[in-house]
Amino acid sequence: MASYRLPRSGASSSCSTFRILSHTRRAPSTSSGFSRSSVSTRCRSVVTATSLGGCDSSRRSAARCTGYSVSPMRTHRQRATKSERNRSRAKHSGRKLEGASRALPRMRPNASPGTPAANANVRACERAVAFRHNPGSGCRRFGTATADDARVPECGAATRSAKCSGGGRVPEIFRRGPPGDDRPPAEPGRSSVETRLQTPPGVESSALVLPSVLFVSKPVAPPFHDGTKCLVRDIATHLTRVRATVLSTPSAPALGASSRIQMARVYSNAGAFAPGLSENLRAALWVLARSRADVWHFVFAPNRRTSGVGRWLGRIRRRPIVQTIASPPRSFDDPRKLLFGEVVVAQSRWTRAAIEAAYAANGDAPPRLEVIPPPVTPVIERSVACQKRARAELEIPENARVFVYPGDLETSRGAEVSAAIAGRLGSAVPDALVVFAYRRKTARAPEVAERLAARLDPARVRFACEVPDVLALIASAEAVIFPVDDLFGKVDVPIVLLESMALGVPVVAYDGGPLSDLSDVERVPTLDADAWIPPLLRLSADAEARRERAAAQRRAVEQRHSAQRVAAAYEALYEELARQGRRRGGREA
Structure with missing residues (x-):
C-alpha cells in the first residue's frame, strides 16, 4: 500500500488530508518491472480528478475508473487527544512511501491539465506507483513492462488528450474498476465517471471536464x-x-x-x-x-x-x-x-x-x-421578393421612400418625436412614408396608435403591430429612425437596431443614454424634430453616403456585437x- 498526503481543493494542507491507496491487477508476469506509460495514464486521471475537483463524490468516481480508492482521513483539528495528534504528525512528517528512500513532494491542488503544477502532480503519483510495483527502485527508476501492464492500452498523447483535455473516445482503462469490484461495467462508450455523475444521455464525454x-x-x-x-x-x-x-x-x-x-x-x-x-x-x-x-x-x-x-x-x-x-x-x-x-x-x-x-x-x-x-447573430439577407411582400402587407406604394421607427409607443418620447418627423418629412420629401412598427407590450399601445394616427396624414404613415418579418420591411427602407430617450423595458442597445446595421440600412439614433454606445451610426444630439430632417434627407438623396454608412455599421457590429465575441x-x-x-x-x- 502506498499513501501520501493530498491537500483537498480549497482547503489548507493542515486541515484536510486524503490517502490514495493504489490497487493493481497483477497477472502472472515474466519480469519484475512495469511500464511508465501505463502508470502515467492512471496517474494523470486520478490527479486530474482530485486536483481539479472539489467534492468527495468526484474523487471516488475517479478512483473507481482508475484503479485507485480515495478515502478522507480525519483532519488534525478533529483528532481526539493531543497524543493522537502527535502520533499523526510523526507518521506523516516525512511523507515517505513504505521503505522508500526518497520523500514525495506535496501535491499541488487546483492544477489545470497541462500546467507545470499538474505535471508535478503526475510525476509524484508516478513515483508512488513505481515504488508499489518495484520497491527496490526507491522511487528513482522505472523497470520494464509486466504481463499485466501489457493489457493496458498505450497512453500516448492521444490518450492524455482524450481524458485530460476533453476530446476523443474514453479509453478502456478509464472504464475498469478496482480489484474486487463486482459492480457492472459502464455502458459501452461511457466511462465510470460519466455513470457515477449521471451524465444525461446525449452529452458527450468531453463535457465532463x-x-x-x-x-x-x-x-x-x-x-x-x-x-x-x-x-x-x-x-x-x-x-x-x-x-x-x-x-x-x-x-x-x-x-x-x-x-x-x-x-x-x-x-x-x-x-x-x-x-x-x-x-x-x-x-x-x-x-x-x-x-x-x-x-x-x-x-x-x-x-x-x-x-x-x-x-x-x-x-x-x-x-x-x-x-x-x-x-x-x-x-x-x-x-x-x-x-x-x-x-x-x-x-x-x-x-x-x-x-x-x-x-x-x-x-x-x-x-x-x-x-x-x-x-447579434448573423442576419439573413432579405430578398427583393420578401421586401415587396412586406410592403404589400402594409399597402405601401412601390415608389415610396420608407423610414421605419421600430420602437414602443407607450414608453419614452420616441413615438411623439417620430410623428413630428413624419409631418416635416412630408413637406420636404413628397414620397416619404414613416412606418411605426411596434409591439403591444401594454394595453395602452392601441390607444396611443389611434391618437397619433388621428393627427397624421394616413398617406404618409403606417401603424403596424407585430410585423411578421420586420427585417424585410427595414431592408426596403431608406433609414431607421430611433429618437428614444427612455429604454425602460428594452435592452440597452435594442437588437433590432443591431440587426438593421448588419443589414446595411443606415440608423439615425438619439445621441444620449445607452444609445451613445452605438458605433458608426448617424447621431442626433437633440429630440427636436427639425434637427432630424437634414441627416435623413442626406441619406435618402446621396447613394454614396448611404453605402459608406452601411459599410461602417457592418464593421462596427462585427467587431463589437458579434455573438462569438460576446x-x-x-x-x-x-x-x-x-x-x-x-x-x-x-x-x-
Whole structure:
C-alpha cells in the first residue's frame, strides 16, 4: 500500500488530508518491472480528478475508473487527544512511501491539465506507483513492462488528450474498476465517471471536464422577439468551453444541435413579456433544488423582489453568480437591493456609470462591474421578393421612400418625436412614408396608435403591430429612425437596431443614454424634430453616403456585437468564477 498526503481543493494542507491507496491487477508476469506509460495514464486521471475537483463524490468516481480508492482521513483539528495528534504528525512528517528512500513532494491542488503544477502532480503519483510495483527502485527508476501492464492500452498523447483535455473516445482503462469490484461495467462508450455523475444521455464525454452555467431568465422559447430571450439564446449557442443549461418550456425546440446545451423545461408556457408570479416561483424552486451548475447567470431587469430571491438562492446554494442587467430600471436608488452578483454585467458604459454613481451617492463600494455589449447573430439577407411582400402587407406604394421607427409607443418620447418627423418629412420629401412598427407590450399601445394616427396624414404613415418579418420591411427602407430617450423595458442597445446595421440600412439614433454606445451610426444630439430632417434627407438623396454608412455599421457590429465575441467574454467570466467556486468548496458539475 502506498499513501501520501493530498491537500483537498480549497482547503489548507493542515486541515484536510486524503490517502490514495493504489490497487493493481497483477497477472502472472515474466519480469519484475512495469511500464511508465501505463502508470502515467492512471496517474494523470486520478490527479486530474482530485486536483481539479472539489467534492468527495468526484474523487471516488475517479478512483473507481482508475484503479485507485480515495478515502478522507480525519483532519488534525478533529483528532481526539493531543497524543493522537502527535502520533499523526510523526507518521506523516516525512511523507515517505513504505521503505522508500526518497520523500514525495506535496501535491499541488487546483492544477489545470497541462500546467507545470499538474505535471508535478503526475510525476509524484508516478513515483508512488513505481515504488508499489518495484520497491527496490526507491522511487528513482522505472523497470520494464509486466504481463499485466501489457493489457493496458498505450497512453500516448492521444490518450492524455482524450481524458485530460476533453476530446476523443474514453479509453478502456478509464472504464475498469478496482480489484474486487463486482459492480457492472459502464455502458459501452461511457466511462465510470460519466455513470457515477449521471451524465444525461446525449452529452458527450468531453463535457465532463467543462464547467457549467445555468441561465436564469425568462423562458427561452419562441417567439424570439424579446431582447432577454435573444441574449440568452445567442450566448448559450456560441459557448465553446462551457456547458449551458437554459430554462424553457415543454414544447420549446432544442437550441441548436450541440449536446452542451440542456433545456430545463421549468416554465409551463412562454407567457407574456414578464412571467407571472407562479411561473417565477416554479423557476426559483427548480434552481434551489435541482441545479448542478458551477455558475449561475441571472439575466433580467433588476427589481427588488426578483433580486431578493436571487440573492437568497445564491446564499443557500453557495454558487458564484453573474448578473446581467437586461434593461436598466427607472432608478438605481439603493443599488444593494437590486444587484447581488459577484460580477454585475452592464450592456453599455452609460449603465455602468449610473451604477457607480448610485453606489457613490450611498457611500458604498460597487461590486465588480463589467461592460459586455449585447450580441447579434448573423442576419439573413432579405430578398427583393420578401421586401415587396412586406410592403404589400402594409399597402405601401412601390415608389415610396420608407423610414421605419421600430420602437414602443407607450414608453419614452420616441413615438411623439417620430410623428413630428413624419409631418416635416412630408413637406420636404413628397414620397416619404414613416412606418411605426411596434409591439403591444401594454394595453395602452392601441390607444396611443389611434391618437397619433388621428393627427397624421394616413398617406404618409403606417401603424403596424407585430410585423411578421420586420427585417424585410427595414431592408426596403431608406433609414431607421430611433429618437428614444427612455429604454425602460428594452435592452440597452435594442437588437433590432443591431440587426438593421448588419443589414446595411443606415440608423439615425438619439445621441444620449445607452444609445451613445452605438458605433458608426448617424447621431442626433437633440429630440427636436427639425434637427432630424437634414441627416435623413442626406441619406435618402446621396447613394454614396448611404453605402459608406452601411459599410461602417457592418464593421462596427462585427467587431463589437458579434455573438462569438460576446460569448467569449462571458465564457471567460464563467471559467474564472467556476475556479473560484471550486476552491471555496463548490461542487464539480
